Structures are given as structure tokens and as C-alpha cells.
Amino acid sequence: MAGWRGRGLGLAGQAAFTLLALALLVGIAVYALPSPSHEGRPPGLTAEVLPSPAPTRIGINLFGLATFNRQQVFSNLILQSEWFSSRGDGWTAFPSEQLDPQGWVRFLRPGQTAPRPLVLPPAPFHPVEIGCRFEGRGLIEAGGLARLRDRTAHGFMLDMAPTGAEEEGAWIELAETDPQDPVRNIDCRLSGRPAAERFSPEFLSFVRQFGIIRFLDWQRTNDNVLPRWETRASLQSATQVGPAGASIEDMVDLANRTGADPWFLMPYQADQAYIRQFARMVHDRLAPGRTVYVELGNEVWNSMFDAARQAQQEGMTLGLGDGDPMRAQMLRYAQKLRDAMRIWTDVFRDRPGRLVRVAASQNAWPDLATIVLDDEDTVRWIDALATAPYVWMELDGYGVGDVDRIFARAPAAVEATIADALTHKAIAARYGKRYLSYEGGQHFVTANLDLARTLQRDPRMGRLYRDYLAQWDSRIGGELLLYASTAPVADYGSWGLREYAGQPPGEAPKLRAVQQFLARRP
Template sequence: MNRSERGALLLFAAAIVAVLAVGSTIWSTVARAQGVPPTRLGINLNSPAFWMESRSYTNLAVYAHPNTQLPGQGYKKIEPQQVGPGGWPSKLPAGATATVDLFYPLDAKPGQVVRCTWQGQAKAWAADDIRMLTSGPNMFEFAFTREGRNAIRGTTAKPPRATMWFGDVVDTVSDVDCREADRPRDQVFDPAFVRSLAPFRVVRFMEWMNVNGQRPFSAANDAGSTMPRNYMNSATVRDMMALVRQANVDPWFALPYDSTDDYIRSFAQRVHDTLPPGRTVYVEIGNEAWHGGFFTGQRAMADGKAAGLGRYPYEGQLMQYALRAKRLASIWSRVFADRPRDLVRVYSGNLNYLQSLEIIEQNDVAPSIDAIAVAPYFGEKVFPKDPKLPRPGIDQAFVQLDKEVDATVAQIGKAKAVADRLGKRLIAYEGGAHLLIAYDVPLLDRMNHDPRMADAYTKLLTGWAREAGDVFAIYSLVGGSGAQGGFGLRDYDGAPLSESPKARAVEAFAKSHAPGK
């Protein structure tokens, strides 16, 4: 064999080796990707409340629960018999007044005019950091006298407030609406809020539905007109589906654990009838049934004991929740019988306690479930709960935080194996940083704004994409640091990315993992 033939043979052999190497890499990548769908980011919305740092509704009046004031008796929560079907004051005792805390826009400017309207026979006016301008039949206008809360952030100034008052309530007040005078009457949601949902494909309405509260549930509540959104009422199906259409997202509903079959059926039918073509609906019963600190877990344990389920109370709690999930799924399945591909029936469990995932193998629950949901949090163990114990400095804390991300990703892999064995999707109903330092909020705030927090979120989401893929609904959209934690991607509406490392990482990840809305 001459030199040229030998050279050609070597080149051919090298080419074969290269092809095999490339093929091996491709095959390895394909094999690794089997069963790991593309990641689709979701977000948990914050509860509409006048004290929150997020304005979702344009109507400033729907953020609070009305209170009453009786002559000489001070303020107290309004009594059920003093509330009409829409949640507003009705037939108050003589001399009584009712108050409604309005949402004071974070970007409010002095002189900005707000128009309030309502239906029903009653007098109404506004007070606190406002100046009354004009009034007429069932309307008045006022102007803000202080800057919004963003302007005083970081100072000791008392937050501005605006309160609407009702007196001489002869019949039922309804359709209360307060908004900037230049905003159209048919604008349900704040445009900036809708724009903030652009990076996300799924919106979880758990807090909008007050699933952790104990409100009375009936189909009428979700069919009514404009009503206050608070711990006594959930957002209406109509409003939530309107946001789904406007933001172009898939809805994820968490119906209260003690919902009646009629309520579940009515809710499902409204969603079915208004869900746009091509959209998918995720649905679960309750919230964190494995957690004894929430209403769902407490009721599930009590019901499990009463039914004699499980070898011990906690197992009975999980089994009872599984049966409720099965019941919910059966009702939604019948409603969506004509479009089953658009429905995802969710069973939620504890990422760090795999028994909560495996329990669906009992009582023939597994065939009724499409997806197992977990909450990939990290950071809860970085700081001791006892303030008397030594705690790490910020640099040491981030080293520990990085290790916790690794541990969380490892648990994601184990949960994915369980889901695969059961033939179910693995999705995340919540997730993100779970730092709790109630005794040192300034340290928590420093960590939430440190650039290294962006690295932690990127590492978590990259690990999720590698180990599980599919939907990851981050908790939550907005919320600053406080004694109860600091879970928000941003501290407040409109906070710049330069001050929001979590949001910076999430939005960058969303751009690089965009399967399309």
C-alpha cells in the first residue's frame, strides 16, 4: 500500500470515527431527552389585596373586604347578613357606615383624578390621602394627594391610603368601581400587569381562588358581577378566563378542597365553554394536602381519620386527598369528554417525601390522573429557625444555597422516576427560593437582591429542564422581603431587572426555552 493509499485509508477511518462519535453524542442526547419534554414556565399570581405590591385589576375598589362601623362601637368585619350577593354592603343598621380600602396605585401622582361609581341607594364618599372633587347620583370624583407607594419605598414615610365610605345604605350596593378617570370602563385588568405575564405559558390561579381560605363555595359566587376579591371571595371564572384570553396563557385552577360536586361541575363547564381552542387547562383540588399547616391538609387528615383510611393519620390524610383528586378528575373528565386532550388532571405531592407521590397507586387513583405536581424549592435550611443559634454570613449562605439547589435538582430526578414508573407527567405547581429569616429581614432582602440569586435560579431551572422538563409554575410574580419570606420575582410592579435578579434569570431562561404560546 503506497503512501497516498495509506493516507486515504487513514482519512476514511478518521471520518468513520468522527461520524460514530457524533452519532454517539446525538444518540446520547436523544436518549437523555426521551421522556423529558421542553420546559414551559408558569407563574403563580399574587392574591388581589390592597396591601399587595401588585395591581392586577384596574378597579381600585375590588381589593379589600368591607368593614362596618356602628355608632360608638368602632370598626369590625362586616356581618354576613349585611352583605349582598355581590359582596358589597346591604341594608346596614341605622347610623352604620361601611368602609372599603381602595388600592392606592404604586405609581399614583398627586392630582391624578379617580372616578367612583356604584349601583344601589346609598351615600358614598372617599377619605384619607385624597381630595374630594365632585359628586352626583351614584358617582363622585377625587384626586390623590400623595405619591404612590413606589415613591416612598425605602423611607420611613407612612404608606398612602384611600378609603371609600358608604352610609345610609337602604338597599344592596353593587358594581362598585373606582378607577382613574382616563381609564376605559371596560378595562378589567391593569395593562402593565398583563404585560408582566409575557414570559409565562401557564398561570396558576391558586391565590386568586382563595383555596387556602374558608369561604363559602357556590356556583353563584363565580357567576356574579364585579365583587370584592379578598379572603371571602375568589375571582370569578369569567375574570380568570378573560385573563387567559388576554395574556394568551394556559390556566391552572386549584379548586377548594371542600367544593361540592355541583360547584366543581359548574366551574368546569364554564371553563369548557370559554377555553380558547388550542389552550390547555390544568386542574387540582385544594393546595398542598400533604402540608398540615394549610386548610386542605387539615381537612384531609380529619376526613381520612373519620373514614378509617391508612395505617396511621398521615397516610390516611394522603389517601383521602387522593380520593378527592379522583373525584375532581372524574367530574372534569365528563365535562371535557369532547376535548380530553385539553384537560390535565393534577395530583400534587411533596418533592421531598415521595410517599405523597406514590400514594396514587392505591384506591385506583392513578388512571384518573394525568400529571403529578411537586414544588422544587431551595433554601429553607440555610438559616436556623432559632435566632439564638449562629447563622452564616451572606457569602457562606450562598455557598450553602448552591448545595441546596443541587439537592433539589437531585430530588427532581427521583420524582421524575416515580412519575415515569406511574406513567404520569411531572410538573411543578410552585418552586423557587424559600429563604425564611423572620428575625433578620434585612439579610433576607440582601440575599434576594444579590446577583448570585440569579445564578441560583438559572441553575434550578436548568436542572429542571434536564431532569424533568414540562411545566414549572414559579412562586410568585411579585412580593418583597418580609417576616414571612420573600418569594416574588420582583419586589413590586415594574421593578427594573437591574434590581430583580430572580426575574432577570427567569426571563433569560424563558427566552432560551420558548416553545411558543
Template sequence: MKLASLSNNGMGRVFLIAALLQFNGMLIGCGRFANSTNDSLTSTDRVNVSAQSSSSSTPLAAQTLTNAARKDFSSARVADQPNARSPLGINLAGVVSYSTELPFVDVFKTSHTWFSNAEGAGWAQGGPLALTREGWVASLRSGQYATTGLLDGGHYPTGNYTLLYDGQGQLDVAAMSGKGLTIVSQTPGRMVVKVTTEANGVQLNLRSTKVADPLRHIRFIMPGHEKTYQTQPFNPQFLKLLSPFKVLRFMDWAGTNGSQLANWSDRTTPSFETQSAVHGVSLEYMIQLANTLKADPWFTIPIRANDDFVRQFATLVRDKLDPSLKVHIEYSNEVWNFGFEQATYAKDQGVKLGLDKDQYLAGAKYYSQRSVEIFKLFEQVFGGTSRLDRVIAGQSVNTWSGDQILAWKNASKHADSYAIAPYFDGREILLNPDKAAQIARMSQDQVLDILQADLRGPIKTNMVASANLARKYGLALKAYEGGQQLTSFQFGNDEPQITKLYSDVNRNPRMGDLYTEYLNNWKAAGGGLFNHYSDIGTPIKFGMWGAVEYIGQDLKTAPKYQALRRYINANPTAK
């Protein structure tokens, strides 16, 4: 996401006038289950209790990924490789319980982290919850129970789901709506649950668990995938939608924005209770998805990651990623954007190191030099740069700051690409809270006309300016994100009406035409790889990001996705 406006004076001081936050997959309150407060999670008591204490077996997820990594890479790839000459990449939406992306056939991997409840108490008022390091419930006090939810974003497959678990305890399953869910069969460790659209999501309550053999390794498997979920963890429909794209940017999957992750030992692993954990999806799953689709991964390294973290990260990628794939490396995400905590962190570090008297420039220079340090660590692990694309990112509307970043300590000489996010949004009108009444009276065509003027005017100009900057430093110009950027949360009482209007605009066939013109302008300006933001997501007031709204959508009703596919077919790359 971009800042609403930005300027710099002759002293080089940058003033951030307003910020639009990119919530997308990280929103609290978008799903039915997530409407409940998560305050209790901040007091969660994590204890060192092994989830495997009563079993000598390797956790299923970790065992599956280890075995998959030993196979010939070609065995997991999509057969016809439709992305081989694709000029486009795509950002993946965040993994959360209410996402309509549904990437895993074991949908428990997208479940919410546990809420602590107690009989007779209010929601999430059960007190500290004792969890293992991997997030499984280690024990419960008298009257306490743990609750989680999944599939609360709607648009999920219906039919018989298979619930599997290890250990001993009492696990209740219920529909969030109170109807539309039936227990078909039940034996220790296995349950078959019929789920219909009426369920509006699934809630699981862990009522008791045996301390010596806690109930753990819960799986909730989509209909038809019980026999294959371990070796083929990804939803086939999800894979099909992503198959045209050459690059997968894992920024939201990694929980990059606001990340507090510094140490390798604290990262999410495949055996975690959920992949919607605070530190994002495990790197192993990102690598496996890239291998499966034969798509180059674009990784965003956490802002606080120490050198050991970076080395371990690079080593795992080197050892497990298909060696034919390119590795795009970027330090965090939009470190210039003070709507994100990482910008403040970089500023504070830059000031602490005395990199510049100007606080903004101190942060920009810290981002620049830490990016180079990370690149060098990857180069050491990979034994060179042939498999790497070292990305330094900047702001599409402000080449001045990009110039400062690239020039600092000759950072450009250690990079391969300069990346921006040239969103179009008609912001002077369409994002302006003072224009709410005017916008509410607009037709779809009037909104689309404003968007068209935007991409033909300032957006095109910014693309050319950024291309010139990249050319000055001998770098390729890429888009780490891009697409339309309409939001409506800022419009007060007019928000519901404008949300509907902007949602309909995104479904209008003319939006596909705008995308085609927009991408052609990008190519003409000298832009290379373009990563759309994002893949799958329903339109809400915080953004209409998804190229597709949900898995299983009729693609004839998805003009943005259709336009992306047309552009891919019309603009094949050399390889």
C-alpha cells in the same frame, strides 16, 4: 411551601416536624389598612337584599364579562404571544388591598371587605353589618358607617382616579395618611380624585345609604382607563409582566388554602363588592385573564367542593375558555401539608371512610381518590381528556408519600402529571431559629453560597427522585410551585435585620444566577413545566416570593424575573 423536615419510619407513619406557612397574598397585617382587626367581619349579617332591586340593568362586571365571552377569543389576546413556546408558568399572588400586583384597572376590585364602624366607638366596633349576598351594604343603623380601604401596599399609579357608583348615599374618600388626596370634581355617581404617593392608600367611608336604592357598584378606576375598564379590566402593566408565561396557576386567586367553599351558589362572582372576598376571585375573571394572555389556566379545586360545584366549574371553563388552551386541574393545594387546613380535612375524611388505620395515609388516600373523582367529572363535561392535564401533587422531599398517592386504586392511570414544589432555602441553617445570631452576621454572599449548596445537593437529588417516581407511573413531572423560599418571621429579635438581609439577597444579581442553575437542574432531571411562586410581591418577613416586587419596578433590579425570562428564551418547548 414545604414542611421544614419530614421523615417516615418502617410503619409508614409520617411525622410532620415543623411547617412553614405560605401566607403571601393572604396575610393580615401587611398593609396599612389591614393592620386593623377584622374581628367584626365574623359577625357580619348577610341579608337577602338584591343590589339591583332598584335597577333593571345587569351588574356592570357581569355584563362586561358576558359580552367579552361572546367575542372572538383572538380579539383579547396579546398580539405577539411571547408565551407560545414558554416552558414556565407562574403563580399569581393573592388579591388583597395591600397587594402590589394591582391586576385590575378598577382597583376597588382589590379593596378590603367592609369594616363596621360607629361614631364614638373603637375601630371595627360598629356591630353586625347588613350586606347583600354580593357584599354591598344594604342598610346602616343610626350612627353606623362602613369602611373599606385600597392601595395600602404602596407602589400604585398616581394621578386622577375616577370613582363611580350606583344608588344613593354618602360616600367619603380620604387618604390613609391624611394627606396626598384631593377631590378634583364631584357629581352624583361620579367623583374625580387626585391621589399622590403621600396618600399611602385610600380609605372610603360609607356614611349613609338609601335602603330602596343602596349605594353600590363602586368602582375606583386608575388614571386613563375610565373609557376602557369594562372591556379591558386588567392592568396593562400586569399583563405585560405575565405575558412570557405559558401557564397561570390561580391557587391564591381562588383562596384555596383553608377554603370552606363547597357549594357553587356560594362562590364569588364578577359583580361582588370585591374580588378579595373570602372565596377568592371569580372564575370568570380567571378565564378572562387566561384568554387575554392566551395562557393555560391551572385551577385548584376547593377541598370541600361537592360534585355539583365541580360540574358547574368545569362547564363554565369549557364554555368560556379559549378552546386552544389546556386546562390543568389539581385538587386543592398541598393536601399533605398540615400547615394548611385542607390536610386536616382530608385526613378526617379518610379516617371516616376507613381508608387506612394510619391517619396520614388515610388522608393521602382520600386526596388520591377524590382527585380521580374530580378528574372524571371534568372528563364527563369536556367529553374526554384532550384538553385536560389531570394533576396529582406530592411532596418533593418525600417520594414515599407520592408513591402511596399514585398507587392507591391505580390513581396514576387517571392522571397526566405528577407535580411537586422543589423550593430551595438552605433550611438547615437559613430557616433555623437557633441560627439567628449566626445569620444576622452573614453577608449576602454567604447566604447565597448556602443556597447554592442546597440546590446543588438535596434539591437536585429530590428532583431526580421525583422524576424517577413520575417515570415509574408514566406521568410527566411538573412543578406546581418553586423558587427560593427564604422567610425570617421565625427569628425573634433578629427578624428585622434578617428580613433586610434576605430581601437584599433576593435583589442580588447572584440570585438570578442561582435561578438559572436551579432551572437547568430541573430540566436535566427530567422536569417539564415549572410554575414559579410567585409573580409580584414586596419582600416581607413571611417571604420574598415575588419575581417582581411591584408594578412599574425597573426590571434591571429584578434578577429573579430576568432569570426566568432568560430561561424561557433559552429553552423553547416544541409548541
């Protein structure tokens, strides 16, 4: 997520950028960006001679795998959750020392049980039957919507009748497990689904609409963990939402199954060995003809994220940026970006045309992009500059009665966003690089959930998306990755193109607008 559109801009930067945006809005024809400091690069481009828009490719950022996101990704209904610990008075985090290397419970302490949420199947909602099987010896119960019956030594059946209510849930609960032969390899899936089926058919059908898949939230990139290759998630892991995020195998296989190009984010703290092994696995597992996009971290310019704060501290410690903290932060990012992209370049040396190395920057702060691209030989190791062109509005102080006023401002907000993107397209072109988006769409964030629901479900939100996509297509072009796939309306943002899996497009104006745009593409 991009966070606040103007975060960190400063008064001088805001003033300068406001003048630039106004100039573009009123159609000043001869706006030239300043020339870079390195000799031998093309001169600054004017707005009139920007590269013609390439055909638009719509991609999607997959929202996180947590069960509350209301998207069944895996046919095994437990893979999108983790164990909790309970003693009858609420749930707490399960102690890691009680788990085996794959994430199965090794033992329970006296009085302790281990609940495990189930992801709800997609709409249309109706009573469903779920078959569960497991290895080992123990006792499993069920709760919430799940009703257990027909227990055997290594399995049981669940009846579940979801309605789509926001607060409903279901879970299994490990009540007993034999430490000598613990319960493991639990698999709970809708009756009739093949045992070898990895992904939910509804999820595959949804993802096939998009040409590129970005795995930001599946990788839990914003957690900024120190990754270890030996503890990464695998296809055999008990969960795909642990600290290591989803398995690389699952992400590559999803791209292969849907015919999409994958977009990966290298953890900011990853060492060179981890990055090389990651790149090698992608290289060897990705289907022929697919292209892989790769970037370092997520929004290392954005101080709301831990990696950005770490980059600034490291940059200042290294004496970068002549004492300017933000410049030090971006120069440190440029250093680590080059290191990561050298490795991917080497691994993909046999098919360089199937690798897109991405430098990311802030859509409303063009100076950040030039800091990165001007530093040493960064431009040698990247293929594209990307920003997150969100349509942003400040909603503090607005209520449901202000919806008409908010949507009346939408055309100007779309125009301002496209103007920002045009600025970065010009910067990218000056360095001989492509411009694309790593995230995009609406950025209407409010803690007023009544207002949020009203805005997101209003048909005018669909019109905003149609205008946004048309403007991108005619003036920018190329890759536009929307944020995000499926997620409920929440006080941290209403990011999903739909609110739950299986939601009819007629009830999801953003998704409907995107599908209409895709239907018109050749």
C-alpha cells in the same frame, strides 16, 4: 405555598431520604426505585434511563388579590378589597348581614361608616387622577393618600400621589347610604381608562410572559371553605377577594387574554355538583387551543393547611391506612382526587388532550407519591405527578452579616432540590405519567426582615435563579410554575418575583433572571 420542605418527614423518613439524596449527589448511576405492587405496570426506572427533558415551560402562581400585595390587577381599583366597619376607632370586619348578595352595603347603622381600600397603581409612581362613579344615593368620603374633589350626585374625582412606601395606602369611605336606593356598583379607575376595561394593562403585560397561570391564591384554596355554586363570585360581585375567591369567569378570561393555560384547584370540600359546574364553565368559556390543568386542593399532604388535617381525620375515621395517620391522609386524598378527576374527564371527553389532571405530592418525601399512585385505579384518572421543588435553606439564627455564608450554600441547595425532583420524575415515569412542578423557586423564609430584604435584593439571588432554571431545563424539563408573581418582602416569606407592580427588573433579581431565561427560549 409548600411550607417547610421537610415537614412531617419523621426520623426514619429523613434518614432514608438523606441517603437517597446523597446517592444522587455523588452520581450513583444505578439507583432503581422499588417496583409498584400492581401487576402490569412498567418496572422501576434507573436514573440513567429517565425520560429526556421536555422543553421547559415557565408558569406562574398569581399571588393573592389583596391590596397590600401591591399589584393592580383590575382597572377598577376597589375590586381587590372588601368593606370594613368603622366607628372612628379603627376598622373591623363588616357584618355580612348588612351586605346584599353581590356584596354592596345595604344599610349603615347609626355612627357606622364603611371604609374600602383602593389598590395603588403600578410604578413609576407619580401623582394620578382617579374618576369614581356609582349608582344609588349616599355620601362617600376618602382617606389616606386619596384626596376627594369635584363631587357630583353619582361620582367624584380623587387625586393620589403614591411614592411606593411600604406603609402607604388609600381608601374611600361610605359615610351615608339610602336603604331604599343604596350606593352600589362603585367604579374607581385611573382617568382615561375605558369604562369596560376589566384588567390593568400593566398586569396583562406582566402575565403574558408566562405560559401557565395557577390560581391557588386567587381561589383562596388554603381557606378550605365549603363552596356553594349559588354564592360564588361573579363578574358583577362587589369584590373579587371574598370568601369564595375570584370569579371563574375572570380567571378563564385572563387566560384567554394572555394566551396562557389556566391551572385550577378544586376546593377540597366541593361536592360533585360544584365540581361539574366549575368544569363545565371552564370547558365552555376557555378559548379553543388552550389546555387546562386541574388538581384537588392544595398540598393535602401538608399539615399546616386545614384541608390536610381534614383529610387525615376523614381517612382515620374511614379506617384507611392500617392505623398510620399519614397513610390514611394520603389514601383519603387519593379517593377524593379520583372522584374529582372522573368529573373533569367526563366534561372534557370531547377534547381529552386539552386536560391535564394532576396529583400533587411532597418534593422531599417520595413515599407519599407512591401511596397515592398505588391506590386502586388512581393512575387511570391522572395525567401528571407534581411537586413543589423549592430551593430551601434553614435561616434560623442567621443575620445580615451571614449573607455570604447563605449564598455559598446555594449551589448545594439547588442540587438537593433537583435531586428530589429527579426522584419524582422517575416515580411518575414508572407509572407512565409526566412529572411537573406546581410551585417552585426560592424558599428563604425568615422573620428577620433586614435579612430577608438583603437576600431578596442581592444580585446573587438572580444567580441562584439562573442556576436553578438551567438545572431544571437540562435535567428535568417540562412545566415549572414559579411561586409567585408580585408580593412584598414579609416575615411569612418573600415570594414575589418582584416586590411591587412596575418594579424595574434591574431592581428585582429573581424577575430579571426569569426574563433572561425566557428570552433564550425558542
